Amino acid sequence: MSTPFNDELIEDRIWLAIESSQNVADHLTYLMHFLMSGRHREKALDRVASLFHPGFSYFEHAYRDGFELVENLAETTDDPELKKSAWFNFAKMLHNGYGSSRDLTKAAKAYEHAISIGEVRSLINLGALYEKGAGVDQSLDRARGLFQQAIDLGESLGYLRLSDTLPEDALDKRNELLLNGAELDCPFAALRMGKLLVSGKGGFKKDPTQGIYWIERSANAGNGFGSFHMGWHYENGYGVKKDHELAVKWYERGVEQGDRAAMSGLAVLLYYGMGTKEDYDRSMFLFKRAAALGDVIAQRRYGRELIWGPLNSTSDSKLQAKGVAWLKLAEGGDDDRAAELLGRAYRRGLGVEPDLAKSFEYLLKAARAGVPEAQGQIGLNYWYGSGVEVNYDEAYKWLSICALQGQAEGLYYLGRATELGIGCEVNEKEAVRLYQKAAELGDSDAIYTLGECAYNGKGMECDPQQAVLFYRKAAAMGHSGAMIRLGVMLYDGEHVLTNYEEAANWFKDAAAQDDPRGMYLLGRMYEDGDGVAQSLEEARRWISKAAMLDYAAAKEWIEKNLPKTPEWLQQLTKG
DSSP states (O other), rough: OOOOOHHHHHHHHHHHHHOOEEEEEEEHHHHHTTTTTTSSSSHHHHHHHHHOTTTTTOOOOTHHHHHHHHHHHHHHOOOOHHHHHHHHHHHHHHHHHSSSOOOHHHHHHHHHHHTTTTTHHHHHHHHHHHHHHHHSSSHHHHHHHHHHHHHTTTHHHHHOOOOOOOSSGHHHHHHHEEEHHHHOHHHHHHHHHHHHHHHTOOOOOOHHHHHHHHHHHHTTTTTTHHHHHHHHHHTTTTOOOOOOOOOOOHHHHHHHTTTTHHHHHHHHHHHSSSOOOOOOOHHHHHHHHHHHHHHHHHHHHHHHHHHGGGGTTTOHHHHHHHHHHHHHHHHHTHHHHHHHHHHHHHHHHHHHSOOHHHHHHHHHHHTTOOOHHHHHHHHHHHTTTTTSOOOOHHHHHHHHHHHHOHHHHHHHHHHHHHTTTEEEOOHHHHHHHHHHHHTTTTTTTHHHHHHHHHTTSSSOOOOOOHHHHHHHHHHHHHOHHHOOOOOOOHHHTSOOOHHHHHHHHHHHHHHHHHHHHHHHHHHHHHHTSSSSOOOOOHHHHHHHHHTTTTTTTHHHHHHHOSSSHHHHHHHHHHH
């Protein structure tokens, strides 16, 4: 067992000093300072989530008052246990720059004084300074001696730290020390042991079951990151049977322990209703907390929701701009999928001014990192010259890379390139094969295009009946082009029984997706009363909407059928 320590008085006084602070840095520092404590964690997390914004900067803040308070306690208190705790925390604050300038030399001296009055944790932290030569002359022998002294005084973390200082050729001794620390329920040693056994690294034989045992012990010893790992293993069925309900349970425990990765993991399950009831609001609450604590996945997910999700149901440009800021924070943390999303945002001008060159820059970074959606889009950029000069060879290369990863959209566009000879020889049969692969993955564009191939006999035998089946499937998936094609065939009775009512319904569905062809054809149905109740008013309404979307046939109808001067103006000018 690790030696118990009593920092409650110091923690409570520091919390009183920062509780009302409007500087998020105070609350972030508090959470780092008292990492394994839960005394005021929930309040601090609330403050972080409410105050944090991407791009915040540290400024003069209240934690300096906490530093002065601890320094004063260290010098003045007569309580032996409080004096130990005060000197340790004073040294730790100098060590990490909590409420003061970081001063490793002074930190080392403060640790030395704390050790002289019997403070055990200071042995670990001073040993770490000697190990790295930070604030003191580097000395592995001195570091090992301090870690061994901590072990002798009952501090189990000493086993892990001593293990880390031994050379690679002392693997057996390193692992023996690690096991000793884990058996004494040092949460960090237990987690390390578990991860090594799960992966079969560090000289351990791969044993996921035994690894999970140690990770669970770490979680039970209060390690929030251990709880996250337990949740991850149950979510993904690695080393244990997949169980989303147990994943939720472990993530919940990690959330209680303040772990940001557990917050993000639980948020994903709540978002999709996996192992628990779907809860979008709590999902966003947890994503925001984890994002503010620095979890890049949460930063990306929260940013995406601010731009495209229900969190911004009104497409508010100010919220989109905040979403872009979160994505940039995640991208700065090397989240490649955030780079892909930034590429999309810059391409469409969501939260930023449209910038095709900037979009290409972000997409290329994500594509090179292996994000298939970015690879496919980069291929299209080269194809159409969007943000970069047209280059069919590069287009074909990137679409091929995307397709090789089994991405449906990449397979579809590679099929289009193959059909048209973009960067390659025209090969209609190979194009059909690629469309079929994309269709198997549920790509509606590919299914519709297979209908076109079957109808026209391109790359496959001409089979209009088969084409109708493809059109129906794609239309049912919401493909407006398939809706129009099917509606026209039903209207004309081409390879299907004539059915005006069904044709009108497909045109309505296409019009609901703002497809101007659907609007125009629906208007013509109203004009003639085919499949719908005849209404010139509805005809004009739908055809006018299509004309406003610059649909040529609709504009021609307007020119031919509507008077140049409105009726109300004609009546007004007659007298």
